[in-house]
Amino acid sequence: MPEVLKAPLTVEFPFTRSLGPVQSAFLTGLRERVVLGVRTGDGRTLVPPVEYDPVTAEEIRGLVEVAATGTVTTWAWNPAPRRDQPLDTPFAWVLVRLDGADTALLHALDAPGPDAVHTGMRVRLRWAEERTGAITDIACFEPYDGEQGELTGHTGEFEDPVTGIVAPARLDYTYSPGRAQTAYINALAEQRNVGERCPSCRKVYVPPRGACPTCGLATSEQVEVGPHGTVTTFCIVNIKAKNLDIEVPYVYAHIALDGAGLALHGRIGGIPYDQVRMGLRVEPVWTEGARYPDHYRPTGEPDADYDTYRELL
Amino acid sequence: MNREIAVVAFAQTEHRRTSEELSEVEMLMPVLHEVLARTGLKTADIGFTCSGSSDYLAGRAFSFTLALDGVGAWPPISESHVEMDGAWALYEAWTKLLTGDADTALVYSYGKSSPGPLRDVLTRQLDPYYVAPLWPDSVALAALQAQALIDAGDTDEPALAAVAARSRADATANSHAQLRGSVPRGEYVVRPLRTGDCPPIGDGAAAVVLAAGERARELCERPAWIRGIDHRIEAHGLGVRDLTDSPSTRLAAEKAGAFQRPVDTVELHAPFTSQEVVLRKALKLDDSVRVNPSGGALAANPVMAAGLIRIGEAAARIHRGESDRALAHATSGPCLQQNLVAVLEGDPR
Numbered sequence: 001m002p003e004v005l006k007a008p009l010t011v012e013f014p015f016t017r018s019l020g021p022v023q024s025a026f027l028t029g030l031r032e033r034v035v036l037g038v039r040t041g042d043g044r045t046l047v048p049p050v051e052y053d054p055v056t057a058e059e060i061r062g063l064v065e066v067a068a069t070g071t072v073t074t075w076a077w078n079p080a081p082r083r084d085q086p087l088d089t090p091f092a093w094v095l096v097r098l099d100g101a102d103t104a105l106l107h108a109l110d111a112p113g114p115d116a117v118h119t120g121m122r123v124r125l126r127w128a129e130e131r132t133g134a135i136t137d138i139a140c141f142e143p144y145d146g147e148q149g150e151l152t153g154h155t156g157e158f159e160d161p162v163t164g165i166v167a168p169a170r171l172d173y174t175y176s177p178g179r180a181q182t183a184y185i186n187a188l189a190e191q192r193n194v195g196e197r198c199p200s201c202r203k204v205y206v207p208p209r210g211a212c213p214t215c216g217l218a219t220s221e222q223v224e225v226g227p228h229g230t231v232t233t234f235c236i237v238n239i240k241a242k243n244l245d246i247e248v249p250y251v252y253a254h255i256a257l258d259g260a261g262l263a264l265h266g267r268i269g270g271i272p273y274d275q276v277r278m279g280l281r282v283e284p285v286w287t288e289g290a291r292y293p294d295h296y297r298p299t300g301e302p303d304a305d306y307d308t309y310r311e312l313l
Numbered sequence: 314m315n316r317e318i319a320v321v322a323f324a325q326t327e328h329r330r331t332s333e334e335l336s337e338v339e340m341l342m343p344v345l346h347e348v349l350a351r352t353g354l355k356t357a358d359i360g361f362t363c364s365g366s367s368d369y370l371a372g373r374a375f376s377f378t379l380a381l382d383g384v385g386a387w388p389p390i391s392e393s394h395v396e397m398d399g400a401w402a403l404y405e406a407w408t409k410l411l412t413g414d415a416d417t418a419l420v421y422s423y424g425k426s427s428p429g430p431l432r433d434v435l436t437r438q439l440d441p442y443y444v445a446p447l448w449p450d451s452v453a454l455a456a457l458q459a460q461a462l463i464d465a466g467d468t469d470e471p472a473l474a475a476v477a478a479r480s481r482a483d484a485t486a487n488s489h490a491q492l493r494g495s496v497p498r499g500e501y502v503v504r505p506l507r508t509g510d511c512p513p514i515g516d517g518a519a520a521v522v523l524a525a526g527e528r529a530r531e532l533c534e535r536p537a538w539i540r541g542i543d544h545r546i547e548a549h550g551l552g553v554r555d556l557t558d559s560p561s562t563r564l565a566a567e568k569a570g571a572f573q574r575p576v577d578t579v580e581l582h583a584p585f586t587s588q589e590v591v592l593r594k595a596l597k598l599d600d601s602v603r604v605n606p607s608g609g610a611l612a613a614n615p616v617m618a619a620g621l622i623r624i625g626e627a628a629a630r631i632h633r634g635e636s637d638r639a640l641a642h643a644t645s646g647p648c649l650q651q652n653l654v655a656v657l658e659g660d661p662r
Contacts, residue, residue: 004333009428011372015441023442046553048443054548074464074556076456077504082433084448093453093503095552104552106444106457114504119464135443167446169437173372173429178336209382210339216356216385218342 005182009175015167020051025063028161030137033127034154036063037101047101048135063156066100067149068125070141073097073104077114084170086140092117096141098125099148108140116143124149133162180210183222189291193257193284197221203261226257229296230304231280232313233263236273251276255296256312263312270297279303318410319529319536320657321522322351323625323632328491328517328613331427337366337376341423341518342383348419348520352532356385359522360415362392363406365399365422366617369434384419391415398422399519399621400582400643400653406523407542416528423518424617431514431616438646440549452511452585454647456503458556459587463505465557468590470505474498476586477509477611484608491515491613512584517615519622537628537639537657541569544643544653551648559595562642562652566596569654571640576656578603578630578639580623584610588649592642596654606630620644624655631659 019027022038026049029036038049039062046054053060076093078085085091086108094117095104110126111117124144131137177185180196184207187194195206196219203212204223212219234253240246251273254263268276269285281301284293324347326332332340349355362384366377373379377394386392391414395401399422406418426434432450439445462468477496484493492513499508522532529536545561545568547554566572579602583589589604598604605611607626610619620643627639636659643653 006333009372017441019442027442046550048550048552050550054550054553073552074457074461076453076460076506077501078453079501079504082448082450085450086447093449093457095457097552103550106449106551107447119460135446165442165446167441169445171369171372171429171434171437174333175372175428176333178339179334180339181336182334209379210336211342211382212385213382213387214385216342216345216383218339 004176005185006174006176009173010170011173012168012170015169016164017167018164019162022049022051022061022063024161024163025156025158027133027135027165028158029154029156030135031131031133031162032158034152035066035068035098035125036154036156037066038062039064044102045100046103047098048105064100065151065154065156066098067151068098069144069149070096070098070101070123072109072117072119072121072123074119075109075117077117086136091140094123094141096123107138110140110142134165178210180208180219184208185291191286192224193226194222194224195260197223204259205262206257206260206264223259225259226284228281228283228299228301229255229257229260230309231268231276231278231282232256232309233278234268234276249273253296254313255282256309266293267295268297269295277303279306279309316411316413316525317529317538318407318523318525319533319538320624320628321524321529321533321536322348323519323521323629324348324351325489325519325618325622325625326517327489328515328615330491330513330515332425332516333427336379337371337373337423337425338380338383340425340516341380341421344518344520345383345419345421348522352522354417354522354532359417359419360391361406361409361418362390363394363402363409363418363420365395365397365402365621366424367396369437370431370616371425371428380423398617398619398643398645400624401544401645403521403523403621403624404542404544404653407539410523410525416525418523419520420523420621421518421520422618422621424615425516426514426616427516444551451647452506453503454551455585455587456506457551458591458648459505459510459585461556462587462590467557467594468587472590473510473586476589480605480608480611483606484612487607487612489613490608493608493612506585506587510586512610512614515613515615517613517618519618519625521621521625521628533632535632535634535659537631537659540656540658541571542653542655543568544651546651554648556648557591559591559649559652562592562595562649562654565652565654566640569656571596571654571656574638576602576638576640578606578627578636580607580609580627580639580641581605582610582620582623582643584614584619586611591649596640620653627657631657634659634662
């Protein structure tokens with residue numbers, strides 16, 4: 001079996017999320033060093049507060065301040081913090097019921113070790129130095145043996161409430177393309193286009209994905225196609241893509257390589273963009289050291305007859 | 314409306330730490346072919362196809378559309394997909410058969426956890442405002458639940474270790490299992506959970522064929538009739554819930570008719586040892602019931618497929634005549650957030 005191809009793949013998004021009125025008040029409160037809960041119809045105080053009663057689904061809007069001190073309701077010692085977690089030294093995950101609240105909030109507890117943590121222990125909230133209106137405005141909790149924290153008397157009305165959060169998320173993967181695509185990519189590196197044939201309907205897929213979507217069968221017979229092909233359809237790109245050093249306008253086309261049962265896509269060069277047409281015969285242009293064709297250019301052959309590629313649009 | 318619907322075939326991969334030499338559809342296809350071969354059906358004979366998977370696991374956008382190549386979905390077939398464990402895909406297929414729109418359904422699910430950091434990937438399913446920005450990983454959340462159980466006197470670390478040992482001992486008879494035999498308790502991953510309390514991380518796929526009424530009897534010698542199936546969910550906030558109990562599981566079981574008569578076999582989807590304790594309590598299971606003869610999710614936990622595998626394992630025991638009435642459970646989300654219960658029965662022998 002050939003060596004498995006692998007490449008790092010990072011998926012990263014800054015998710016921008018709008019807030020409901022209760023979420024907005026809670027997160028704005030954190031920015032202002034005030035902890036707010038919300039009252040349910042039956043008189044319980046939920047912290048962190050939500051927009052709808054989790055039991056009755058009733059819309060709840062009554063804000064009430066709670067203390068920045070509380071009691072651990074359960075905990076778990078994390079000996080090896082992971083990226084983006086609240087603390088980068090070993091800490092306890094805790095659910096904390098703040099004084100005045102009936103439900104618990106998830107966060108980190110900065111403690112010297114697991115022996116210093118137990119359910120029922122008293123803790124106090126430690127504010128982050130820089131606060132923006134996010135759950136991370138709470139840096140963490142810390143052990144505390146003093147009195148219940150005092151309330152500021154805040155009403156939950158703010159002059160400049162936060163209306164949204166930006167939550168960055170990044171996940172790092174190792175991508176491996178699988179058997180069929182590995183073979184395809186390896187052949188491309190040798191400047192060959194190799195597809196795979198369905199054992200049932202005999203269609204040749206380029207690039208191959210390992211399965212025939214019509215028959216639901218594994219493709220395995222490798223078939224070299226091209227190098228020449230026919231433009232089956234195309235579009236003219238007028239907007240420059242970020243980080244792409246290609247002058248606009250240019251043509252991006254579906255190209256049916258000779259012998260292939262479906263078209264792949266690629267850029268057309270070596271011809272003015274407004275002279276590209278359906279049926280144009282093209283060949284790949286390889287650049288030194290590249291693992292795939294840079295673009296396709298006209299071969300000079302007569303245009304292909306429409307009937308030869310009508311099923312490959 | 315009162316159509317009888319049964320699981321008539323089940324197949325699964327050998328679950329492994331990595332399947333990096335295969336794409337998702339390449340991993341899935343042998344399982345699809347195996348489950349169809351058991352019934353003699355071809356993909357073209359299937360009335361409805363439903364799958365469950367999550368693109369976040371392997372970081373491949375729209376991977377489920379590529380996986381559809383494996384069922385011959387072109388020209389278009391009647392199909393659907395849920396971004397959930399395959400057990401929920403099975404639920405959708407069951408409702409589709411109930412309507413009479415189809416007589417057979419192919420349900421499959423797969424997960425490739427090997428390309429990504431699974432513990433971190435799973436944080437992306439959490440409340441995006443108050444919880445996800447803290448990146449509490451899947452083991453940390455399960456550990457909070459485990460500690461709550463210990464504090465409540467429902468279990469202790471030796472009891473949890475016994476759950477792990479029993480599961481992996483049972484898995485020695487399961488050739489598909491990833492982790493079997495004697496497995497050390499290991500170090501704390503997130504205390505009180507040790508490596509032995511956690512499921513193996515790996516890749517795998519599973520598939521089931523459902524059929525209605527007489528069609529089921531034609532396709533399977535002893536169909537596993539779905540007598541009831543229901544799914545329920547807990548409140549969103551972890552701190553709102555009683556983590557030592559699972560009222561949603563109990564309610565789903567009640568609605569599925571699980572408590573009407575005793576079952577002889579139970580397949581629980583409890584990825585962590587402590588979660589078996591919660592589920593046993595919620596379902597009022599005593600030691601007379603055989604729990605997770607397959608080894609359960611502690612032996613193989615391909616995310617998105619492990620719940621469907623519970624239904625498949627329970628059904629396969631009925632097919633083989635090793636069970637007459639079984640309960641299968643699937644879960645999704647942190648700390649048993651959402652739970653599905655199915656009750657399966659074989660015809661009297």
